[in-house]
Amino acid sequence: MGKQTAQQGVTDDTASGLARGLSNRHLQLIAIGGAIGTGLFFGSGKVISLVGPSVIFVYMIIGFMLFFVMRALGELLLSNLNYKNFGDIAKDLIGPWAGFFVSWNYWFSWVIACVADIVAITAYVQYFNPGIAVWIPAMITAVALLVLNLQPVRAFGETEFWFAIIKIVAILGLIVVGLILVFTGFTSPTGTEANLANLWEHGGFFPTGFGGFILGFQLGIFAFIGIELVGTTAAETRDPHRNLPRAINSIVVRILVFYVGALAIIMAVTPWNQINPGESPFTSMFAMVGFTGAAFAINLVVLTSAASSANSGVYSASRMAFGLAKDRQAPEKLGERTARSVPRNAVFFTAVFLFAAIPLLYAGDSLLAAFTIVTSICAANILFTWGIIVVSYIRYYRKHPDRHAASRFKLPFPRITPWLVLAFFAFILVTLYAGEDTRIALILSPLWFCLLGVLWWFTKKRLIKNGHPLTASIPVVTAEEIAENYRQGTP
Numbered sequence: 001m002g003k004q005t006a007q008q009g010v011t012d013d014t015a016s017g018l019a020r021g022l023s024n025r026h027l028q029l030i031a032i033g034g035a036i037g038t039g040l041f042f043g044s045g046k047v048i049s050l051v052g053p054s055v056i057f058v059y060m061i062i063g064f065m066l067f068f069v070m071r072a073l074g075e076l077l078l079s080n081l082n083y084k085n086f087g088d089i090a091k092d093l094i095g096p097w098a099g100f101f102v103s104w105n106y107w108f109s110w111v112i113a114c115v116a117d118i119v120a121i122t123a124y125v126q127y128f129n130p131g132i133a134v135w136i137p138a139m140i141t142a143v144a145l146l147v148l149n150l151q152p153v154r155a156f157g158e159t160e161f162w163f164a165i166i167k168i169v170a171i172l173g174l175i176v177v178g179l180i181l182v183f184t185g186f187t188s189p190t191g192t193e194a195n196l197a198n199l200w201e202h203g204g205f206f207p208t209g210f211g212g213f214i215l216g217f218q219l220g221i222f223a224f225i226g227i228e229l230v231g232t233t234a235a236e237t238r239d240p241h242r243n244l245p246r247a248i249n250s251i252v253v254r255i256l257v258f259y260v261g262a263l264a265i266i267m268a269v270t271p272w273n274q275i276n277p278g279e280s281p282f283t284s285m286f287a288m289v290g291f292t293g294a295a296f297a298i299n300l301v302v303l304t305s306a307a308s309s310a311n312s313g314v315y316s317a318s319r320m321a322f323g324l325a326k327d328r329q330a331p332e333k334l335g336e337r338t339a340r341s342v343p344r345n346a347v348f349f350t351a352v353f354l355f356a357a358i359p360l361l362y363a364g365d366s367l368l369a370a371f372t373i374v375t376s377i378c379a380a381n382i383l384f385t386w387g388i389i390v391v392s393y394i395r396y397y398r399k400h401p402d403r404h405a406a407s408r409f410k411l412p413f414p415r416i417t418p419w420l421v422l423a424f425f426a427f428i429l430v431t432l433y434a435g436e437d438t439r440i441a442l443i444l445s446p447l448w449f450c451l452l453g454v455l456w457w458f459t460k461k462r463l464i465k466n467g468h469p470l471t472a473s474i475p476v477v478t479a480e481e482i483a484e485n486y487r488q489g490t491p
Contacts, residue, residue, distance in 0.1 A: 048267070050208060051208055052208055053199045055216060075396075078244060081240060086102050087324065088323070093395040098391075103320045104320075106385045110350075111353045112377055120306040122357075138357045141310065152341065160311065164308065167301065170298060178266065179265065182265070188290060199264065217428055266282065280302050282301075286298055322334060322335060322346040377444060379428075380442050383425050394419075
């Protein structure tokens with residue numbers, strides 16, 4: 001299925017045109033990094049202001065549902081190792097139009113998410129230098145992301161590996177410090193005592209009522225964008241039949257530790273109603289208790305996290321554009337790659353849109369307002385991508401019961417779980433419409449899908465006229481076959 005390239009020390013997958021240069025440690029840390037996004041560090045303060053301590057339930061419920069999405073994605077990817085991304089899965093199981101829609105939508109979602117990350121990075125830079133012009137960090141970040149993604153995939157894997165290590169160490173350090181403050185009864189200079197009782201003594205777990213709790217979902221969903229990144233790295237991961245299940249199964253532990261654990265500790269040290277929604281609660285916790293040096297360090301870590309998220313976004317979006325070009329559903333120039341298997345033109349095409357962050361920074365009343373608008377649009381669009389994954393699974397379960405029966409990585413309760421997840425996504429759409437500052441995103445999203453419909457009509461017409469298939473065929477190579485080859489000692 002592939003060949004070994006001595007120069008690169010990686011496997012070149014001729015079917016995808018990409019190199020399998022990501023090892024298990026890369027995949028595991030990319031999975032963790034994808035689950036710890038900018039929404040947790042920068043956006044969670046706004047969510048806390050809406051729902052109070054019940055934010056931990058918001059993240060638990062969202063994480064629980066998305067775990068099922070990832071299990072469905074994992075089974076789909078392993079049912080045919082020639083599936084390289086969601087577009088391949090959708091076009092094979094639903095139809096060519098679905099592959100076109102989900103691929104371009106995912107590309108667009110990540111471009112928007114990267115713009116949001118650049119907005120967040122600008123906010124963090126202003127913490128260190130309040131007088132800096134907002135266009136400077138935005139411009140430097142966009143150029144840096146372009147340069148990083150022009151490197152071979154192993155360089156991307158190494159970058160994300162160390163970015164993820166920084167995030168993990170920072171959050172675990174925060175949890176340890178927070179626990180020490182709680183158990184020692186630390187009192188801040190403002191007179192606030194660190195105590196677990198802070199979670200329920202300021203209006204209870206649901207201080208803004210059930211309505212406030214429901215509204216928390218529309219912002220909380222953005223924190224999980226990137227959790228599906230494990231799926232987009234499948235084409236460039238060694239031994240996916242071994243490594244993908246490990247990465248996906250660890251999602252529950254990551255959510256409990258990095259979301260529920262970290263935010264519970266933050267609100268135990270700093271009562272929820274004293275957290276500034278315009279700041280990262282991770283930095284404001286240390287600032288409130290007087291640890292200015294630690295707050296400085298955490299802000300630096302949060303900046304790194306935003307850079308990591310944006311780097312992953314450019315990677316994912318460029319691979320989607322590359323896949324579309326291979327199917328002649330995007331300009332064929334985007335399907336070209338360098339001698340080191342980097343889809344250079346797709347990277348350039350994606351990175352150029354990041355400069356849209358600069359006018360956006362000047363359009364809103366505040367960086368948080370700009371961040372909220374962009375993340376709401378992104379959340380509305382990513383729901384479509386996640387929804388297509390689930391619908392693809394429903395089709396797979398009906399069309400290929402033999403593959404499901406042979407799978408060693410099955411989605412739990414496959415008859416019920418997909419429908420439960422789709423109902424939850426419908427609920428999220430309702431919450432997006434209910435929120436005043438997120439309603440505009442839901443209103444604008446249909447315009448984007450109308451545009452995609454027009455583009456698909458022209459693309460389909462062009463392909464038929466030129467005698468090309470609407471989409472490339474995908475031969476079947478299952479993970480079970482590969483695993484059996486490994487057991488028998490054959491490559």
